[in-house]
Amino acid sequence: MRYIFFILVFLSAVGLVYAQHTGKKAYTATIDEDGVQRIEMTGGEYYFEPDHIIVTVNKPVALTVKKEPGIVPHNIVINAPEAGMNVRTKLANDAQVIMFTPIKIGTYPFICDKKFLFFKSHDEKGMKGVIEVIE
Numbered sequence: 001m002r003y004i005f006f007i008l009v010f011l012s013a014v015g016l017v018y019a020q021h022t023g024k025k026a027y028t029a030t031i032d033e034d035g036v037q038r039i040e041m042t043g044g045e046y047y048f049e050p051d052h053i054i055v056t057v058n059k060p061v062a063l064t065v066k067k068e069p070g071i072v073p074h075n076i077v078i079n080a081p082e083a084g085m086n087v088r089t090k091l092a093n094d095a096q097v098i099m100f101t102p103i104k105i106g107t108y109p110f111i112c113d114k115k116f117l118f119f120k121s122h123d124e125k126g127m128k129g130v131i132e133v134i135e
């Protein structure tokens with residue numbers, strides 16, 4: 001019984017350290033005077049930064065994306081047409097702006113769906129994130 005207690009304490013400590021190490025802050029888009037919510041995002045091996053963005057429903061989003069320099073190709077895919085977000089854009093070293101308007105509250109994943117031969121896909125390696133659409 002005592003051992004189980006120690007194991008539980010140990011596991012919670014490990015979990016806490018892990019959460020602190022991987023915990024990233026959500027980025028909330030600010031709405032500019034022209035009503036557009038602007039966000040800048042970078043993709044690379046194998047992440048998006050930020051990987052959690054919060055936007056307001058029914059307001060246009062200008063998402064500026066660029067790729068970390070390197071030879072590995074990346075893209076961003078948001079497959080949520082029901083929520084007004086249907087994006088598939090190849091990331092380039094130069095920043096480019098993707099425009100969309102989220103029309104439904106909820107949390108929607110975005111990923112890089114690139115994959116090299118039999119290796120794991122980029123989203124499986126952590127190149128993914130979520131868009132949270134709020135009121």
Ligand SMILES: [Cu+2]
Nearest residue numbers: 074112114122
């Ligand atoms: Cu990728």
